[in-house]
Amino acid sequence: MSSCGGPWMQRMGSCHARTRGRCRAAFAKPERMRIAFAHNLRRALTWRRPRPDIYRSGEDMFKLLADNIAQLAWIAEPDGRMSWYNKRWLEFSGTTQEQMRKLGWEHVHHPDHLDRVRQKVQRHLQTGEPWKDLVAQRRSDGVYRWFLSHAFPLRDETGRILKWFGTNTDITEQLALEEELRASDRRKSEFISVLAHELRNPMAPLWNSLEILQRFPAQDEKQVRALAVAERQVRHMAKLLDDLLDISRVGTGKLHIEREPCDAAGIASQVVGDFAGVFATRGVALEGTGLDRPCRVLGDASRITQALSNLLSNAVKFTPKGGRVRVRVGRSEGQVEIAVSDSGRGIAAEMLPTLFQPFRTHMDRESLKEGGLGLGLPLVKHLVEAQGGTVEARSEGCGRGAEFILRLPAAAPGGQAAEPARPLPAYASAEI
Ligand SMILES: Nc1ncnc2c1ncn2[C@@H]1O[C@H](COP(=O)(O)OP(=O)(O)OP(=O)(O)O)[C@@H](O)[C@H]1O
Ligand SMILES: [Mg+2]
Incomplete structure (x- = not known):
């Protein structure tokens, strides 16, 4: 053939x-x-195939296409007046071309959204920017469905808008699925929160008992070692549970942040002091740069301490004996930078993009050996972003060390932030 x-x-x-x-x-x-x-x-x-009747003109072809696409399609004039609707639109809304022209698009839109959509339409007509919005449109049986609406201006060679061509895609099912996912994510966060609380409760009596035991002189070397092990493990368990609690608070939007002007250099120098013992024990050198000059930041001092502590505990964990870690504080383009760089095992390029996602530790055998949950970096990211800042991870690759840079808004002389705080991001915050 x-x-x-x-x-x-x-x-x-x-x-x-x-x-x-x-x-x-x-x-x-x-x-x-x-x-x-x-x-x-x-x-x-x-070669030309003899054309059937429906292909007689370009207009026929356009109508055939426009009436048979899955979307509701429409054409508007440059002043926003709607001049044409495709067959799917008319079928969906149970109207005719004439009725729609007479009553306008408002007739089938949800009344609660009309003002917002009208205002947005006006803005786009003035600027000529392509249109995108989520709109609720009434079906012929009176049920409202959600549509993702897109429109593009068709221009002549001088750039003048001749028409707007738009499509509305029904995404009601996708939105319901997303909502289901968000709800299940919230339930997961609540479960983790309850679990961490319940597991945290026995920690206080454990601490107290340990302290009492440490007050008595140890009988022998074995007892000293056993007490040291118990103390280390209880401390480790407390940190894991605290991280779990905080990450679940992020998920439920309950993480508490209070921003006020504070000294980033002072905070860093305190954290460096707190970690001096751990670094000495592991045989890793710890240096500070710029920690002796005050550097005003607008943030939550305890949350900056928490973020920096997480970075330092990673640095010491992933830097072998004989290595070095440097904490640097300085200003850059109206922001305060707190950077932690190490000469440790480095991070493979393919790990970098997902480094700040929770529970990534399972990707990494070394990290598993260290007993982390993979919550430190996600927490750092949320803590810093909740204060209007950012965090960046850099590494030249395996064996070539790593650097983490926190950037936070510098406090202006009056104590105000250079930029307003952003709302706390939740894990499942995707909105259309
Ligand atoms: N300084 C670093 N050098 C090399 N790899 C790092 C460094 N910091 C983090 N990583 C990698 O990123 C992963 C995630 O770090 P994160 O702090 O979130 O988890 P963790 O330290 O394994 O566990 P947790 O912090 O919950 O105790 C680590 O498991 C490790 O693979
Ligand atoms: Mg960590």
């Missing part, structure tokens, strides 16, 4: 009846393939 008017892929294997013999001969020899290809291409470009 002739296929020269059909899709090109088909044509490569089956030629027009008149050329079939020549094609076969051409395919037999590779050098002839090029000639056959050119021949077929020429035929494809010149």
Whole structure:
């Protein structure tokens, strides 16, 4: 069967009846393939199938396409007046072209959203910017469905807008699914929160008992070691539970942040002091740069301490004996930078993009050995972003160390932030 008017892929294997013999001969020899290809291409470009009636004019073709796409489609004039709706729109809303022209698009939109949509329409008509919005539209049975509405201006060669062409895509099911996902994420966060609380309760009596035991002189070396192990493990458990609690608070939007002007250098120097013992024990050098000059930041001192502590505990964990870690505080472009760099094992390029996602530790055997949950970096990110800042991770690759840079708004002399605090981001905050 002739296929020269059909899709090109088909044509490569089956030629027009008149050329079939020549094609076969051409395919037999590779050098002839090029000639056959050119021949077929020429035929494809010149051959015309007798057109059925529906293709008579470009307008027919457009109508056929517009009426058969899955979306509700429409055309508006440059002043925003709607001048045409496709068949799906009319079927969906149970109206006719004339009714829609007379009553306007407002007739089928949810009354609660009308003012907002009208204002947005006006803005787009003035600026000529492509349109995108989420709108609720009434079906013929009175039920409202959610549509993702897009429109683009069609312009002439001088840039003047001739028409707006728009489509509305029904995304009601997707939105319901997203809501379900968000609800299940909230339930998960609540579960983690209850679990962490319950597990945290026995920690206080454990601490007290340990303290009492440590007051008595140890009988022998074994007892000293056992007490040290118990203390280390209880401390570790307390940190894991605190992180779990905080991450669940992030998920439920309950993480508490209080911003006021404070000294980033002072905070960093205190944290460096707190970690001096751990670093000495692990044989890793810890240095500070710029910690002796005050550097005013607008943030929550205890949350900055928490973020920096997480970075330092990572740095010491992933830097082998003999390595060094540097904490640097300084100003850059109206922001305060607190950077922690290490000479440790580094981070593979493919790990960098997902580093701040929770529970990534399972990707990494070394980290698993260290007993982390993979919550430190996600917490750092949320803590810093909740204060209007950012965090960046850099590494040249495995074995080449890593650097984490916190950037927070510098406090202006009056104590105000250079930029307002952003709302606390939740894990499942995707909105259309
Ligand atoms: N300084 C670093 N050098 C190399 N890898 C790092 C460094 N900091 C973090 N990572 C990698 O990023 C992963 C995630 O870090 P994160 O702090 O979130 O979790 P963790 O330290 O494993 O556990 P947790 O902080 O919950 O105790 C780590 O497991 C490790 O693979
Ligand atoms: Mg960590």
